[in-house]
Amino acid sequence: MTRQMVMVGFLQAQNCTNLPSSWRHPESRDDSMSADYYQEIGRILESGRFHMAFFDDRLAMPDRYGNDHAHTVEYGIRCVKMDPLVVLTCMGMATERLGLGATASTTYFEPFDVARRFATLDLMSGGRAAWNVVTSLNDGEAQNMGKDAHLEHDYRYDRADEFMEVVLGHWDAWEDGSLIMDKKSGRFADPAKVKRLDHKGEFFKSRGPFTVPRSAQGHPVVIQAGASGRGQRFAGRWGEVIFTAARNVTAAREGYAAVKNEAAKAGRDPDQMFLCNLTTPVCGATKAEAEDKMALINKLPLEIDALSLLAEALNHDFASKPLDEPLTTQELQGMQGILGIRDGVLKTSGKSNPSARDFVTFSGRGQVHDAIVGGPKEVADRLEEMFVERGCDGFVIAATIVPGSYADVVKHVVPELQRRGLFHKDYAGKTLRENLGLKRPAAGAWKTQPRVAAE
Numbered sequence: 001m002t003r004q005m006v007m008v009g010f011l012q013a014q015n016c017t018n019l020p021s022s023w024r025h026p027e028s029r030d031d032s033m034s035a036d037y038y039q040e041i042g043r044i045l046e047s048g049r050f051h052m053a054f055f056d057d058r059l060a061m062p063d064r065y066g067n068d069h070a071h072t073v074e075y076g077i078r079c080v081k082m083d084p085l086v087v088l089t090c091m092g093m094a095t096e097r098l099g100l101g102a103t104a105s106t107t108y109f110e111p112f113d114v115a116r117r118f119a120t121l122d123l124m125s126g127g128r129a130a131w132n133v134v135t136s137l138n139d140g141e142a143q144n145m146g147k148d149a150h151l152e153h154d155y156r157y158d159r160a161d162e163f164m165e166v167v168l169g170h171w172d173a174w175e176d177g178s179l180i181m182d183k184k185s186g187r188f189a190d191p192a193k194v195k196r197l198d199h200k201g202e203f204f205k206s207r208g209p210f211t212v213p214r215s216a217q218g219h220p221v222v223i224q225a226g227a228s229g230r231g232q233r234f235a236g237r238w239g240e241v242i243f244t245a246a247r248n249v250t251a252a253r254e255g256y257a258a259v260k261n262e263a264a265k266a267g268r269d270p271d272q273m274f275l276c277n278l279t280t281p282v283c284g285a286t287k288a289e290a291e292d293k294m295a296l297i298n299k300l301p302l303e304i305d306a307l308s309l310l311a312e313a314l315n316h317d318f319a320s321k322p323l324d325e326p327l328t329t330q331e332l333q334g335m336q337g338i339l340g341i342r343d344g345v346l347k348t349s350g351k352s353n354p355s356a357r358d359f360v361t362f363s364g365r366g367q368v369h370d371a372i373v374g375g376p377k378e379v380a381d382r383l384e385e386m387f388v389e390r391g392c393d394g395f396v397i398a399a400t401i402v403p404g405s406y407a408d409v410v411k412h413v414v415p416e417l418q419r420r421g422l423f424h425k426d427y428a429g430k431t432l433r434e435n436l437g438l439k440r441p442a443a444g445a446w447k448t449q450p451r452v453a454a455e
């Protein structure tokens with residue numbers, strides 16, 4: 001079959017989209033704390049045959065800037081963060097084929113709990129659930145979840161490997177065909193087919209037996225977004241849908257090859273995983289219309305949005321010195337980076353000691369950067385290039401206005417991609433795995449991979 005794109009909506013169970021200022025847009029719905037808001041997005045994505053709606057998560061609001069939350073709530077900088085699984089369940093009730101993905105942290109939850117919540121959603125949605133495995137970001141999350149400080153990066157992934165073994169082990173507990181449900185004999189299930197896990201590892205203990213039988217798709221699809229070497233090794237070992245954030249085709253191709261290579265080293269079939277690159281399309285019926293939309297979007301961000309998100313992402317208090325004072329080398333070295341923000345700023349500013357203002361200017365944080373602005377042709381051309389050049393297998397689409405951004409993609413871009421044969425015209429089946437083209441995993445299949453992926 002011809003290779004076709006995977007499309008995922010990148011959603012937040014919060015007061016704004018990835019763009020903190022999106023809530024200030026005159027056309028954004030202002031009831032983001034209602035079920036109807038998310039259900040409308042779900043219906044739009046499903047009408048455009050998106051494979052999945054995905055919710056990110058963070059267990060704290062950004063409050064590293066000035067070590068205070070006042071600016072966060074005052075300006076609405078991702079200050080509302082609801083439980084994504086509950087919101088996703090509401091969305092699932094208003095849709096029938098759309099995959100339902102949400103984030104849960106291996107650093108702050110117990111594997112049994114995560115396994116049970118996602119397995120339940122998988123049953124309740126007829127096999128449409130997916131779990132985005134993250135190791136979380138910063139001290140704010142640690143302090144909300146009973147710890148003083150966030151764990152070290154690679155150590156988090158070591159724990160996460162074992163977390164996966166526990167979750168997948170529990171998801172295998174009820175063999176297919178274990179349910180009998182014979183009212184006359186009174187027998188509900190075959191005890192020979194329901195096993196205890198009895199896991200005692202370096203980081204986790206969990207006994208079982210697990211309390212949720214397998215779903216129509218076997219178990220939830222595993223999403224991952226590791227970008228570091230250690231993260232890519234983890235993604236290659238476990239991920240079935242993998243999110244990337246490459247800014248151009250060359251970088252995307254490198255990341256794509258690296259993750260697929262890690263998968264092969266872990267004994268997996270690299271075609272049974274789909275890399276979706278983060279993309280922000282701003283589109284309209286024509287290029288001119290899209291440019292007008294972009295001009296309005298560019299007026300929304302405030303400087304405080306960027307400072308707050310930078311402080312959060314880099315775990316550095318940008319309020320600790322005046323905006324134009326250069327940061328010391330020690331301060332720069334103390335930053336914990338995601339998405340290569342610090343190194344990107346050093347490179348693009350050409351300064352070895354940039355100031356906080358340089359970080360705002362050159363990081364693009366809090367603003368829409370790298371948007372694809374255009375009519376159907378321009379946006380489809382860019383997506384096609386990245387896809388055909390094997391920079392990715394699909395896209396995780398971020399919004400600047402909700403629900404308008406998704407409505408625009410569905411109206412203007414999806415038909416053009418379908419016309420080019422790059423995107424499916426309808427869902428292939430009922431479960432998320434069927435729609436992605438992923439095989440239903442046999443219980444225990446993941447164990448045939450080496451316990452620790454090769455270096």
Ligand SMILES: Cc1cc2nc3c(=O)[nH]c(=O)nc-3n(C[C@H](O)[C@H](O)[C@H](O)COP(=O)(O)O)c2cc1C
Nearest residue numbers: 056057103134136137225226227228231243244245
């Ligand atoms: C599209 C996308 C979505 C992500 N969603 C989350 C999230 O919801 N929560 C989170 O803590 N990290 C999230 N991340 C961060 C990744 O899990 C990962 O930590 C990051 O890409 C850096 O890679 P590393 O962990 O290998 O250093 C996301 C990344 C991408 C590209």
